[in-house]
Amino acid sequence: xxxxxxxxxxxxxxxxxxxxxxxxxxxxxxxxxxxxxxxxxxxxxxxxxxxxxxxxxxxxxxxxxxxxxxxxxxxxxxxxxxxxxxxxxxxxxxxxxxxxxxxxxxxxxxxxxxxxxxxxxxxxxxxxxxxxxxxxxxxxxxxxxxxxxxxxxxxxxxxxxxxxxxxxxxxxxxxxxxxxxxxxxxxxxxxxxxxxxxxxxxxxxxxxxxxxxxxxxxxxxxxxxxxxxxxxxxxxxxxxxxxxxxxxxxxxxxxxxxxxxxxxxxxxxxxxxxxxxxxxxxxxxxxxxxxxxxxxxxxxxxxxxxxxxxxxxxxxxxxxxxxxxxxxxxxxxxxxxxxxxxxxxxxxxxxxxxxxxxxxxxxxxxxxxxxxxxxxxxxxxxxxxxxxxxxxxxxxxxxxxxxxxxxxxxxxxxxxxxxxxxxxxxxxxxxxxxxxxxxxxxxxxxxxxxxxxxxxxxxxxxxxxxxxxxxxxxxxxxxxxxxxxxxxxxxxxxxxxxxxxxxxxxxxxxxxxx
Numbered sequence: 001x002x003x004x005x006x007x008x009x010x011x012x013x014x015x016x017x018x019x020x021x022x023x024x025x026x027x028x029x030x031x032x033x034x035x036x037x038x039x040x041x042x043x044x045x046x047x048x049x050x051x052x053x054x055x056x057x058x059x060x061x062x063x064x065x066x067x068x069x070x071x072x073x074x075x076x077x078x079x080x081x082x083x084x085x086x087x088x089x090x091x092x093x094x095x096x097x098x099x100x101x102x103x104x105x106x107x108x109x110x111x112x113x114x115x116x117x118x119x120x121x122x123x124x125x126x127x128x129x130x131x132x133x134x135x136x137x138x139x140x141x142x143x144x145x146x147x148x149x150x151x152x153x154x155x156x157x158x159x160x161x162x163x164x165x166x167x168x169x170x171x172x173x174x175x176x177x178x179x180x181x182x183x184x185x186x187x188x189x190x191x192x193x194x195x196x197x198x199x200x201x202x203x204x205x206x207x208x209x210x211x212x213x214x215x216x217x218x219x220x221x222x223x224x225x226x227x228x229x230x231x232x233x234x235x236x237x238x239x240x241x242x243x244x245x246x247x248x249x250x251x252x253x254x255x256x257x258x259x260x261x262x263x264x265x266x267x268x269x270x271x272x273x274x275x276x277x278x279x280x281x282x283x284x285x286x287x288x289x290x291x292x293x294x295x296x297x298x299x300x301x302x303x304x305x306x307x308x309x310x311x312x313x314x315x316x317x318x319x320x321x322x323x324x325x326x327x328x329x330x331x332x333x334x335x336x337x338x339x340x341x342x343x344x345x346x347x348x349x350x351x352x353x354x355x356x357x358x359x360x361x362x363x364x365x366x367x368x369x370x371x372x373x374x375x376x377x378x379x380x381x382x383x384x385x386x387x388x389x390x391x392x393x394x395x396x397x398x399x400x401x402x403x404x405x406x407x408x409x410x411x412x413x414x415x416x417x418x419x420x421x422x423x424x425x426x427x428x429x430x431x432x433x434x435x436x437x438x439x440x441x442x443x444x445x446x447x448x449x450x451x452x453x454x455x456x457x458x459x460x461x462x463x464x465x466x467x468x469x470x471x472x473x474x475x476x477x478x479x480x481x482x483x484x485x486x487x488x489x490x491x492x493x494x495x496x497x498x499x500x501x502x503x504x505x506x507x508x509x510x511x512x513x514x
Contacts, residue, residue: 022187023126025180026085029092030122031153033061033115033177036161040170041291042298043305047170048105058291059219059417060109061116066410067212068120070261071203076121081129084121085188092118093181100174158294158316162309202258210253211261214246215411222418266401271392274494275385276405278340280412281487282381285347285480288416289354289374292424296358296473300466314368318375326380336388337496343380344488350374351481358474381487382409385494392497416483420476427472432465 041057076084095115102108164172221239229235254260266272293315297308326339350373357366386405393401457465 025184060113062414064116065120072121088121096177158312159309162306210250217243283412284416285483287413288420315371315375319379322379346377348484355477431468
């Protein structure tokens with residue numbers, strides 16, 4: 001059997017099953033690693049310190065995976081899916097090994113960024129490879145299996161992270177990637193044939209570099225401003241100038257690039273502009289709450305890492321049920337605007353309930369009910385707005401519109417984590433004595449202590465510290481409510497256009513999704 005195959009030619013069932021199994025494992029690596037770390041973060045802080053930088057363990061991964069995603073697609077068109085798949089998985093596994101070996105919080109953050117560089121290729125290459133192998137009319141079944149992987153990882157990630165942390169060590173949440181990645185490499189190596197035909201692209205490397213500079217400058221500005229550095233310090237002012245400078249150059253570059261990362265014409269489409277704005281704000285609110293919920297459960301409520309993972313499950317269950325149900329209702333009704341409106345109204349109410357429950361010590365049942373509502377509300381937003389975007393743009397721009405909305409979603413999540421981290425750090429410094437939040441020879445910085453170390457401090461100090469953490473984390477929930485309310489106001493201006501149902505249009509939309 002030849003090791004080369006033209007794209008679009010039929011494949012044997014053996015090749016399809018081998019490759020698809022490898023793609024599922026690759027997707028498991030990427031989606032599980034976005035969720036498995038959250039419940040281990042408090043234990044990581046206990047070992048490495050650096051609680052003030054906790055959110056960057058998540059943010060670094062999200063930033064690099066977001067930035068690298070559009071490049072993998074074009075590079076794989078030029079050099080083939082198989083070499084790029086190998087590259088992405090190997091980079092991811094190297095990053096996993098380094099994360100497991102990290103000795104400081106800054107090392108862990110840097111190595112998570114390496115992981116993200118690999119993860120950015122896993123999802124987009126898996127979807128593109130399915131497009132190479134499966135006829136458009138058959139892709140729905142396989143897309144459903146991909147959706148099942150994402151859903152399972154969303155629920156199992158926090159729980160698995162807690163169990164591994166309790167029974168082994170937080171380092172093993174990174175080491176477990178190695179056998180899974182090795183199996184994915186083997187299946188793809190055996191089953192996936194190299195494409196003979198390649199597509200030449202003019203890759204906008206300058207745009208990618210400017211986008212990276214603008215994104216990192218903005219995230220550092222939000223993370224450090226008012227916490228690590230005063231708002232009008234030289235560092236913060238420089239970061240603000242850098243974000244503005246890179247953003248201005250990026251806009252100019254995208255207007256003249258032959259194949260821009262962000263096609264300017266998309267931003268003249270009112271449906272696209274409103275929908276991606278709401279998608280970004282929705283992700284900002286969701287991920288901003290996700291990163292500190294496990295810390296709240298473990299530090300304030302005294303839950304173990306595995307129990308904290310279980311306590312996150314109702315929220316993820318709400319996201320999954322709402323996403324699936326909302327998609328089916330859209331297919332039946334042909335209307336999409338009402339669902340994000342309902343979802344954001346429910347999400348805002350749930351955030352306020354969650355903040356109240358945390359602030360007033362109302363107990364776990366009310367918190368769990370709020371999490372179900374939060375997951376259900378926000379789960380009605382993302383997939384339905386993606387349908388609106390794909391329905392509103394020209395067929396030639398479907399792929400670009402889908403990839404840009406995915407980038408905005410990831411960027412919104414990264415911004416949400418950075419903002420939540422900044423809010424928590426600022427509130428803690430406001431609520432606690434200054435001597436507790438600065439390091440000295442006689443008094444350690446209590447913000448740098450982990451969960452186990454905090455449990456050993458004197459009772460009076462422990463009580464005050466728990467009060468401060470409770471109120472600081474509750475403030476992030478209030479912040480999430482404000483962001484969700486802003487998204488609710490914006491989505492009211494979303495134009496509603498009839499959903500296309502012609503077979504050819506459906507085929508084009510399905511093709512663009514991969």
